[in-house]
Amino acid sequence: MNNWPYPAIVAHRGGGKLAPENTLAAIDVGARYGHTMIEFDAKLSRDGQIFLLHDDTLERTSNGWGIAGHLDWDDLVKVDAGSWYSGEFKGESLPLLKDVAARCREHGMMANIEIKPTTGVDVQTGKVVALAARDLWQGMTPPLLSSFSVAALEAAQQAAPELPRGLLLDEWRSDWRELTTRLECVSIHLNHKLLDEARIAALKAAGLKILVYTVNNPQRAATLLRWGVDSICTDRIDEIGPHFNA
Ligand code: G3P
Ligand code: MG
Structure with missing residues (x-):
């Protein structure tokens, strides 16, 4: 059976839009708003350290530049990942996964670790x-x-088969059933714009x-929960909080 211990509301990138994304400070902000689960993006440095960053490149969310996964941790640790957001x-700093686990x-707090490989290192990541x-x-x-x-x-799946997996889709795929079966996914994670009640029914019927x-719109969140969506990932961690009532 599909055991789903996770809450209905998940704070996107730690603290949504209320803190610099994918930082320890963001996790603290998420916690301050009472959130019990966060989502964040994890990738590898060149020398194999796991850290949090959404983009392949550093420019948008830090004072660094270039492809983050092509740098060693010694260089990445010097990057300021907070100033771009506010003084x-x-x-x-960019957080290591081990420090994120400790903060959770x-x-x-529970965690949705989005594996966000630098282009070309998907399997290793x-x-x-x-x-x-599994360890942390x-x-x-x-x-x-x-x-x-x-x-x-x-x-x-091969490395830690017992950890729950979810397939992320930004576009609808007609082979979602084959893929989620092969990957033994407990969940499917969709851009909400892809969903209607018929698709929700089909996905739920598949277990x-x-x-x-x-x-980020409370009315849309309420509709999706009413339709039977299990969890909503939001940037509006203030409006759509843990006590959000559909
Ligand atoms: O995991 C849900 C969501 O974070 C996926 O999109 O681009 O925000 O990582 P993105
Ligand atoms: Mg993400």
Whole structure:
């Protein structure tokens, strides 16, 4: 059976739009708003350290530049990932997954680790992240692993088959059933714009839990929950909080 211990509302990139994304400060902000689960994006440095960053490149969310995954951790650790957002967060660094796990433990938060490989290192990233997640989350609710990369999910499945997996889709795929079956996914994670009631019914009939992103309109969130969506990933962590009532 499909065990889904996760809450209905998940804070996107740690603190949604209320903090610099994918930082420890963002996780603290998510916790301050009472969130019990966060989503974040994990990738590898050139020397195999797992850290959080959404884009392949550093420019948008830090004072660094270039492809992050082509740099060693010694260089990445010097990057300021907070100032781009506001002076209040100056000096915030890119976090290592191990520090993220510790912070989640401190706050009693669950995690959706989105495996976000640098282009070309999907298999290695899926494997290394899954193995680390298994170790780091011991004694906590297992982290939900997800990815747009089928290759990364396959590698995660092989490395740590017991960790729950979700297939991420930004466009509808007619082979969703075959893919989620082969990858033994507990869930499918969809751009909410892809969903209607008929698709939700088909996905649920297949035994999948449904997580949608990124829902920032409370009315839309209420509709999706009424339709039977299991979890909503949001940037509006203030408006769509843990006590959000559909
Ligand atoms: O995991 C849900 C969502 O984060 C996927 O899209 O681009 O925000 O990582 P993105
Ligand atoms: Mg993400």
